[in-house]
Amino acid sequence: EIVMTQSPATLSVSPGERVTLSCWASRSLSTNLAWYQQKPGQAPRLLIYGASTRATGIPARFSGSGSGTEFTLTISSLQSEDFAVYYCQQYNNWPPWTFGRGTKVEIK
Amino acid sequence: EVQLVESGGGLVQPGGSLRLSCAASGFTVSSKYISWVRQAPGKGLEWVSVFYIDGSTSYADSVKDRFFISRDDLKNTVHLQMNSLRVEDTAIYYCAISSTTFDHWGQGTLVTVSS
Numbered sequence: 001e002i003v004m005t006q007s008p009a010t011l012s013v014s015p016g017e018r019v020t021l022s023c024w025a026s027r028s029l030s031t032n033l034a035w036y037q038q039k040p041g042q043a044p045r046l047l048i049y050g051a052s053t054r055a056t057g058i059p060a061r062f063s064g065s066g067s068g069t070e071f072t073l074t075i076s077s078l079q080s081e082d083f084a085v086y087y088c089q090q091y092n093n094w095p096p097w098t099f100g101r102g103t104k105v106e107i108k
Numbered sequence: 109e110v111q112l113v114e115s116g117g118g119l120v121q122p123g124g125s126l127r128l129s130c131a132a133s134g135f136t137v138s139s140k141y142i143s144w145v146r147q148a149p150g151k152g153l154e155w156v157s158v159f160y161i162d163g164s165t166s167y168a169d170s171v172k173d174r175f176f177i178s179r180d181d182l183k184n185t186v187h188l189q190m191n192s193l194r195v196e197d198t199a200i201y202y203c204a205i206s207s208t209t210f211d212h213w214g215q216g217t218l219v220t221v222s223s
Contacts, residue, residue: 034209036153043202043213044153055211087153091208095166097143099153 002027002090006100012108019075021103023088028068032092035064035073038102039084047086048073075105083107110134110212112203117217120193128188128217130203137179142186143206144177146199147216154199158206159186171197193221 003026013019023033031051036044046055048064051071061076075082088100116128130142137159144156157167157177165177176189186203198221204210 032208036210043204043216044210045213046209046211049209089153089209094208095155095158096168097155097206097210099155101152 001096002029002093002098004088004090004098004100006086006088006103008103009101010104010106012106013078014108015078015080017078019078019082019105021073021086021105023066023071023073023100025069025071025090025092027093029071029090029092031067032090033064033066033071034089034091035062036087036089036099037082037084038087044087078105110205112205112212112214114201114203114214114217117201117219119220119222121223122193122195122221124193124221125189125191126193126219128190128201128203128219130186130188130214132184132186135205136181137184137186138181141206142179143204143210144186144188144201145204145210145213146197146201146219148196148199151199156201157188190219193219195221197221 005024007022033051035048038044052064063074085102085104087102111133113131143158159177159179174192178187200216202216203214205212
């Protein structure tokens with residue numbers, strides 16, 4: 001099973017700031033990595049797949065990069081609606097599909 | 109419009125059973141992988157089980173031999189039969205269209221295992 005690690009666990013930022021979230025895999029994923037956003041009381045929403053491709057309807061301020069074992073999700077200018085928990089998920093070796101523990105982006 | 113609606117959650121004692129349902133609309137469940145993913149209170153996401161297009165299934169080690177996934181093509185619904193429930197199975201259970209990524213999610217149904 002591939003273990004996914006996310007850092008930091010919590011990030012305190014101000015609206016308008018640039019945010020970078022990190023995700024590491026215990027084995028190489030090539031670019032088989034997705035990112036999700038989850039707001040309180042809601043189901044997760046797919047943001048990024050293929051490490052860098054935005055899902056349908058996702059704003060351009062969200063971008064993903066990386067390959068192998070190291071990945072990043074960047075929000076270029078944080079909006080109020082972006083305060084949420086972000087999860088990475090691998091789909092290079094499945095089952096099982098595995099997720100990181102998440103990074104909570106909160107208001108500073 | 110693609111929609112998934114979960115039902116069947118509730119309070120159950122340890123050792124008990126519960127059957128969750130995931131009713132789909134806007135597509136046919138037989139044409140997609142359908143997974144169950146759970147989230148314990150205040151915790152992250154854990155994949156639980158998948159029903160593949162060819163009718164085969166897979167399970168997480170944590171639920172193997174206790175949970176069973178099935179598909180009803182006539183009702184366009186996927187079920188998760190949960191037996192021998194443990195306190196640690198307490199979670200919101202989501203169904204999702206899954207191939208490699210989890211593209212569409214339902215709103216979830218809460219399962220609480222407690223005496």
